[in-house]
Amino acid sequence: MPFAHRSLIEAAAARFGWRRAYGDTTKVDGLLNEQTQTAYTQAADHARLATAKNCTALHIQPGVLDVRGRVLADVLYLEGVLTGARNRNLDPELVALLEEAVDQGHELAVLLADTARTTAALAKAGD
Known part of the structure; x- marks a missing residue:
């Protein structure tokens, strides 16, 4: 089943609190590869748009806060x-x-919070 179609079905199922589980590592690896390919395809557009849009530290802040949330x-x-x-x-x-993933996730949230604070401090310093 194509990724986009499966994603639509899974998104609809998620609204009801259903998630699909895979008992085969080959299927999990396939899904992980599709997720990676999709993310990297979108990353090229993000980099181009961010370069055009984010001309100061303060311009970066909303995106950083969104990601942190x-x-x-x-x-x-x-x-x-x-x-x-x-x-x-x-x-x-x-x-x-799971413990390692949670710990690293918290570390990432702290780094993103520090990044958001830095954007504000740099903007204030520029006043």
Whole structure:
């Protein structure tokens, strides 16, 4: 099934709280590769637009704040997944990987917050 079509079906299912699980690593790897290809295809457009649009540090701030908000929300969701995995005594390797993902997600949220503060400080210094 084409990625766009599957994404539409999965988006509709997600509205009802349903998520598809894959019991085959080949299918997971295929989905991960599709996600990566899609992201890198979009990244070329983002870089071009950002170069044209982001001419000062303050111009960067809204995008950084948006990303930080999404990252933080996703990390907090993963914390819930981690808590559930711990409470259900799931495989220790899985729990350890979730812990690492949560820790790195929090670190990313902190770095993005620092970046947003820096954009404001640089704008104020330029006054």
